[in-house]
Amino acid sequence: MAVITPWDVKGDIDYEKVINEFGLKHLEKLPSEFMEHILFRRKKVFAHRDFQSILKAKSEGKKFVMMTGLMPTGMLHIGHMILAQQMIFYQKLGAKLYICVADIEAWNARGQSLEVSREKAIEQYITNYIALGLEPKNCEIYFQSNRSSDPVKANAYYRLQNVLARHATFNEFKAVYGEISPGKMVSSLLQAADMLHVQLPEFEGPVPTFVPVGVDQDPHLRLARDIAKRYKEHRFMQLASTYHLFVPGLGGGKMSSSDPSSFISLTDTPKDIKKKINKYAFSGGQATIEEHRKLGGDPDIDTSYRWLTFFEEDDEKLAKVYKDYRSGKLLSGELKAILVEKMSAFLENHQKKREAAKKRISEFFD
Amino acid sequence: MAVITPWDVKGDIDYEKVINEFGLKHLEKLPSEFMEHILFRRKKVFAHRDFQSILKAKSEGKKFVMMTGLMPTGMLHIGHMILAQQMIFYQKLGAKLYICVADIEAWNARGQSLEVSREKAIEQYITNYIALGLEPKNCEIYFQSNRSSDPVKANAYYRLQNVLARHATFNEFKAVYGEISPGKMVSSLLQAADMLHVQLPEFEGPVPTFVPVGVDQDPHLRLARDIAKRYKEHRFMQLASTYHLFVPGLGGGKMSSSDPSSFISLTDTPKDIKKKINKYAFSGGQATIEEHRKLGGDPDIDTSYRWLTFFEEDDEKLAKVYKDYRSGKLLSGELKAILVEKMSAFLENHQKKREAAKKRISEFFD
Numbered sequence: 001m002a003v004i005t006p007w008d009v010k011g012d013i014d015y016e017k018v019i020n021e022f023g024l025k026h027l028e029k030l031p032s033e034f035m036e037h038i039l040f041r042r043k044k045v046f047a048h049r050d051f052q053s054i055l056k057a058k059s060e061g062k063k064f065v066m067m068t069g070l071m072p073t074g075m076l077h078i079g080h081m082i083l084a085q086q087m088i089f090y091q092k093l094g095a096k097l098y099i100c101v102a103d104i105e106a107w108n109a110r111g112q113s114l115e116v117s118r119e120k121a122i123e124q125y126i127t128n129y130i131a132l133g134l135e136p137k138n139c140e141i142y143f144q145s146n147r148s149s150d151p152v153k154a155n156a157y158y159r160l161q162n163v164l165a166r167h168a169t170f171n172e173f174k175a176v177y178g179e180i181s182p183g184k185m186v187s188s189l190l191q192a193a194d195m196l197h198v199q200l201p202e203f204e205g206p207v208p209t210f211v212p213v214g215v216d217q218d219p220h221l222r223l224a225r226d227i228a229k230r231y232k233e234h235r236f237m238q239l240a241s242t243y244h245l246f247v248p249g250l251g252g253g254k255m256s257s258s259d260p261s262s263f264i265s266l267t268d269t270p271k272d273i274k275k276k277i278n279k280y281a282f283s284g285g286q287a288t289i290e291e292h293r294k295l296g297g298d299p300d301i302d303t304s305y306r307w308l309t310f311f312e313e314d315d316e317k318l319a320k321v322y323k324d325y326r327s328g329k330l331l332s333g334e335l336k337a338i339l340v341e342k343m344s345a346f347l348e349n350h351q352k353k354r355e356a357a358k359k360r361i362s363e364f365f366d
Numbered sequence: 367m368a369v370i371t372p373w374d375v376k377g378d379i380d381y382e383k384v385i386n387e388f389g390l391k392h393l394e395k396l397p398s399e400f401m402e403h404i405l406f407r408r409k410k411v412f413a414h415r416d417f418q419s420i421l422k423a424k425s426e427g428k429k430f431v432m433m434t435g436l437m438p439t440g441m442l443h444i445g446h447m448i449l450a451q452q453m454i455f456y457q458k459l460g461a462k463l464y465i466c467v468a469d470i471e472a473w474n475a476r477g478q479s480l481e482v483s484r485e486k487a488i489e490q491y492i493t494n495y496i497a498l499g500l501e502p503k504n505c506e507i508y509f510q511s512n513r514s515s516d517p518v519k520a521n522a523y524y525r526l527q528n529v530l531a532r533h534a535t536f537n538e539f540k541a542v543y544g545e546i547s548p549g550k551m552v553s554s555l556l557q558a559a560d561m562l563h564v565q566l567p568e569f570e571g572p573v574p575t576f577v578p579v580g581v582d583q584d585p586h587l588r589l590a591r592d593i594a595k596r597y598k599e600h601r602f603m604q605l606a607s608t609y610h611l612f613v614p615g616l617g618g619g620k621m622s623s624s625d626p627s628s629f630i631s632l633t634d635t636p637k638d639i640k641k642k643i644n645k646y647a648f649s650g651g652q653a654t655i656e657e658h659r660k661l662g663g664d665p666d667i668d669t670s671y672r673w674l675t676f677f678e679e680d681d682e683k684l685a686k687v688y689k690d691y692r693s694g695k696l697l698s699g700e701l702k703a704i705l706v707e708k709m710s711a712f713l714e715n716h717q718k719k720r721e722a723a724k725k726r727i728s729e730f731f732d
Contacts, residue, residue: 185531
C-alpha cells in the first residue's frame, strides 16, 4: 500500500487513485506554451486543483502568483529540478514568484540551525535556481525567520500565522499529519501563512495564487485551504495547485536526500555520475546479453529510461530508445551510457552556470 | 479546594500554600523606597521568584526591565490598578517598562477582533495608566499583532515565538493549562516570546527582567522559564517575578470583569460607586445595630475594610477603622460610607486626569 503524507512517501504510487482520493483533476487542454515544455508535454505535471483560475488570469493579462517553498536540508538533487524548472517556466509565463525558505520548519522539524539553513539555501538551492534560469525580476525570495525588511510586511505575515491558529483544530492537524508536536504545528501554521499571506493588503491583495507540488505535499494545501475558508476577516481567493510526478530514485524506489545512492546531485562530477548510474540504476534488461537480444528489455521499469523521459527533450530520440530497448537492439549498458552522457553534459554545463550564478545572489535580496 | 490556573481562580486562596507549591519566596527585606509604597508596606505584593537579581541590578545602578501584559477585554477595574500602580512605581525606581497588549491572545482565546482590542487597550487601559502616572520615557507599549515599526525587531520577536516551539511539548501545555487548542498554544508561545524577547540582541540583550503578576499567572511564567532553559541558541537571564494579592470582589469572592456587581471600574461615577458598595459589598457586621454595638464587626471578612487596606494610604487612619469596627463603635453603614467617600474622591480626581491623559496617548507610540 502506498502511504502519502508530507513526511513519508512509500511504495509505488497509483496516481489515478491519488487524483480520485484527493479530489484533483487531470491537467488537460493547456495553452500551446505549456506544450512546448517537456514537463507538461509528457504529463510529468499531471494534475491540478483550481488551476483554471490561473490560466484565466494569464489569458486576460491579469496578475497571478506562483508560491513555493524550499526546505534547506540536504543537497539539491535532480528530483528537485522538476520544481525548479516549473518555477522558471512560470516566471517566463508572467507569474510573480514568491519563494519561501522554510528555515523555521527546518529548525522545528529537524533541529537545523537558522544559520546553517541560510547557508544551504543560498549555496545549494538559490544558486542552482539562478543557474537554471531564475531571474530577480518578479521574484521575491524570503526566509521564514526573517520575512521582510519592510516592517508593515513583516508584522502582517507573522500576524496572519497567529490569527489563523484560531481556525485550526488539533484533530485536523493529526488527521493531516499523523503525529504532531508544538514545533510541527507552529511550522504548519506558518506554512499556511506562507501560502496565503501574498493575498493580504500589505502584499498583493486578493490575487490568483497557485502552488506547484508533488502529491506528498497536498495535505499542506488542503489544510491551508480549509483554514482560509474559515477566516472571515480577509477574503482569500482559494489556493490553486498543480501536481508533478516524482523522478524515481536510481534503485527504482523514491529518490531521497538522505540516501545518496538514490540520486544525482546538481554538484556531482561526470565521474560520480558514471559510477552512480552504473552501480545503482535499476535495469529493466535481461540477465544475459543473449536473453536480452532475444526477449528485449522493459523500459517502463528501467530507471535509465525513466530518467530520460524527464531529461531527454527530443521526443523522437526518446521514442527510438524505447523501441530499441524493447526489441533488444539496445543493451542495458548502452542505455545507461546514454543517460550518463545526457546527465554529464547537462551537469557540466550547469556547473559552469553555477559559478556565474554565485555572483548574482545579491540581486535576489535587498 | 482552590483552583488556580490562568483561566480560573476559584475559592479562597491559601497564599502560604501557594508559596510552597509554586516554589516562591516571601518578599522580605526590601529597600526603604519600597516600604514607602502601600502595596509593599502592607504585603499586597507578598512573594517573588528570583527578585534578588532585580534588587541587585537596581542597587548597582544597572539596567533592569519590568515586563507586563494586558488582555484588552472588558473594562479596567480597580483590581487591575494593583498592577498599574506597580508599573508606575517601578518606572520611577528606574526600570525600563515593556507593556504588551495581548491582542493576539484576545483573538485566539476570546475571538475579539484586533480592531476592538486596539480601541479597548487605548481607551480603557493605556489612558488609565497614563492618568495613574505612567510616563513615555523608558516605556515601550506594543501590540502582539504589530510588534514594531523597526523590521529588525519585528522579525526577531516573531522568530523567537517560532523557534521556541521546538522546546515545548503538548503534555507540558496540557499540564499547565488543562485543555488547550492550537489558538491557545500559539498564544502561549507568543506570551513566552513576550517575556523573553527583550533579552534578544535586537532589543536589550541579556538583562535582569521581571514580571509582576497575580499568582494565577504563574503557570505562564514557569512555562516560559522552562522553555528558555532549553533554548541554547541564546543565553537568557532567568525571568524573575513578583506576586500580588487579589483585591477581593465586592461580594467577597473573586473580582471578575464579567461580573459588574463584583467590581468598581475606573470610569464609574460617584453615584455608581455609592450604589454598588451599598448594594453588593459583603459586610462583616452583625445583623442588627444593637448586636453590632454589643459584639462588634469582623473587618477581616468585610469587603469595605479589605478594600481600604488597598486604598487608604494612612496607616493610622486604617488602624482606627479596624479598631472601631471590631469594637462595634463603627457601624457597617458607616464603614461603607468611608469607602464610598474614599473611592469617590479618588475616582473623581482620576477621571479628571483621564481627560488630560487622552491627549497624551500619541506620546507612547511611534
